[in-house]
Amino acid sequence: MSYEAPEPFAWNYCGTCGAPLVMTHDGQSVQPHCAPCRRFFYRNPVPAACCFVRRGKDELLFTQRAVEPCKGEWTLPGGFIELGETAEEAVLRELLEETNLRASTVELLGVSTKQSPNVGAVMVLGFVVINWSGEEAMRPDTDAIDLRFFPRHARPTVPFSVHRELLALYDARDGHHDKKWLK
Numbered sequence: 001m002s003y004e005a006p007e008p009f010a011w012n013y014c015g016t017c018g019a020p021l022v023m024t025h026d027g028q029s030v031q032p033h034c035a036p037c038r039r040f041f042y043r044n045p046v047p048a049a050c051c052f053v054r055r056g057k058d059e060l061l062f063t064q065r066a067v068e069p070c071k072g073e074w075t076l077p078g079g080f081i082e083l084g085e086t087a088e089e090a091v092l093r094e095l096l097e098e099t100n101l102r103a104s105t106v107e108l109l110g111v112s113t114k115q116s117p118n119v120g121a122v123m124v125l126g127f128v129v130i131n132w133s134g135e136e137a138m139r140p141d142t143d144a145i146d147l148r149f150f151p152r153h154a155r156p157t158v159p160f161s162v163h164r165e166l167l168a169l170y171d172a173r174d175g176h177h178d179k180k181w182l183k
């Protein structure tokens with residue numbers, strides 16, 4: 001079965017009261033608005049986080065996706081940031097859920113944003129995971145087929161341009177990195 005991305009979503013009705021939204025000027029631009037709730041419905045990039053888990057000299061951890069989009073391809077572990085958690089908490093939660101690895105410290109590497117048919121646009125924060133542990137108990141979760149460390153020369157081609165951009169940033173920083181990136 002081939003995967004077809006859904007149409008980008010658009011707000012038509014209020015998610016709270018169900019009233020049809022009316023395009024209304026908010027003082028800066030025209031946006032969908034619910035008059036009964038006095039609320040504008042903005043569309044913004046959805047924040048996500050991904051992990052750079054390094055082993056040895058130049059190996060990075062990749063996960064093989066068990067779900068669409070890009071099922072079967074290798075990507076960086078990560079996921080969407082949930083309400084009520086910080087970006088740092090999100091990346092540590094995703095690391096534990098997806099790999100069973102534990103860590104307490106992450107360092108922001110950079111940010112990459114891309115238009116996405118699934119969510120409108122996604123903004124991915126890349127974090128280097130410092131002092132992780134638990135490799136003997138590492139296992140992929142239900143969304144992944146496999147987990148593997150790849151040396152730099154044998155890295156898989158990742159399907160998401162945000163990950164490619166962050167990998168390029170990682171490599172650029174890698175030559176000058178602080179010793180704390182090393183495990």
Ligand SMILES: [Zn+2]
Pocket residue numbers: 014015016017018019034035036037038
């Ligand atoms: Zn409403």
